[in-house]
Amino acid sequence: MSPFGFDHSVTAGIVSAKGRSLPEENYVPFIQTDVAINPGNSGGPLFNLNGEVVGVNSQIYSRSGGFMGLSFSIPIEVAMNVADQLRSKGKVSRGWLGVLIQDVTRELAESFDMDKPMGALVARVMPDSPAEKAGMQVGDIIIGFNGKPVEKSSKLPPMVGSASIDRPAEVVVLRAGREETISVNIGELPDEQLAMLGKEPQPEPDEKETIMGLVVSNLTQKQRDELGIAEGGVIVEEVQEGPARTAGIRAGEVIHDWKPLCHGCR
Known part of the structure; x- marks a missing residue:
């Protein structure tokens, strides 16, 4: 590794976490370390104390462009799978x-009568997707x-992301308080920018959409000004059957960062 052109440099540190997701990459479970990575030594190997390569140094989190204590490495099994x-x-x-x-x-877990918060709540099923076809x-x-x-x-x-394509996967879900196992034939990820979880394009202010049984529309700038909201936010126009009604959300509430603000609340 050659940070700033200095050949054969080695840095040491500790592993802070495993399985980190980064904003622009949901499919790689990064290893977070405090190993100093600077321009020139990304792409080098991450060794454990036994001298085994456990990752490939990939990137840093930085506001200055230099190392600030947060480094991320691709796990070696992911790198080898890519190769x-x-x-x-x-x-x-x-x-x-x-x-x-x-x-x-925790609030959603209580509304679903779960002992503790866990799992991934399905907020939307994409049309003509493996999940929709599996029910x-x-x-x-x-x-x-x-x-x-x-x-x-x-x-x-x-x-x-690492599951075999065109092969069935067993997905265990909680539905109406009961565990069910669903067999899903895993598809191939299409255009990653559109298919990435949580990255679906947002509707225009006058458009409506249905999420988790809620019919919502984006706030206008005038409504944001009245409520003191800098950006974002939706107003609930209708509450249908689903987890939102179970959680007690009502029509007329404004949702901002998934926290209801009183707007006609009782």
């Missing part, structure tokens, strides 16, 4: 389930994938 795919077929493919998900908060529904809570527990929503994308 194998490139050798065998010349491109990298990722598995696709076709759902938009969110975390299960997955909005409001399902995914708690297991191919025999592995889904502790929180960020754990699911790497599991799906």
Whole structure:
């Protein structure tokens, strides 16, 4: 490694976390370390104390352009899987389930009679996706994938991304308080910018959409000014059957960062 052109440099540090998701990459479970990575040594190996390569140094979090204590490495099994795919077929493919998900908060867990928050709540099922074809529904809570527990929503994308394409996967969901196992034939991830979880284009202010049983529309700038909201926010126009009604959300409430602000509340 050659940070700033200094050949054969080595830095040391500790592992802060495993399985980190970054804003622009949901499918790689990054290893977070405090190993100093600077221009010139990204792409180098991350060793453990036994001298084994456990990752490939990839990027840093920085506001200055230099190292600030947060480094991220691609796990070696992910890197080797990519290398194998490139050798065998010349491109990298990722598995696709076709759902938009969110975390299960403590409040949502209570509304679903769960002992503790866990899993990934299905907020939307994409049209003509593997999930839709398998019968997955909005409001399902995914708690297991191919025999592995889904502790929180960020754990699911790497599991799906590494799953075999055109092969069935066993997805365990909580539906109406009961566990169900659904067999889903995993598809190939289409245009990543559109299919990435949580990255669906937002509607224009006068458009309406239905999410988790809520019919909502974006706030106008005038409404944001009246409520003191800098940006974003939707107003609930109708509450249909679903998890939102179970959680007690009512028509007329304004949702901003998933926290209802009183607007005609009682």
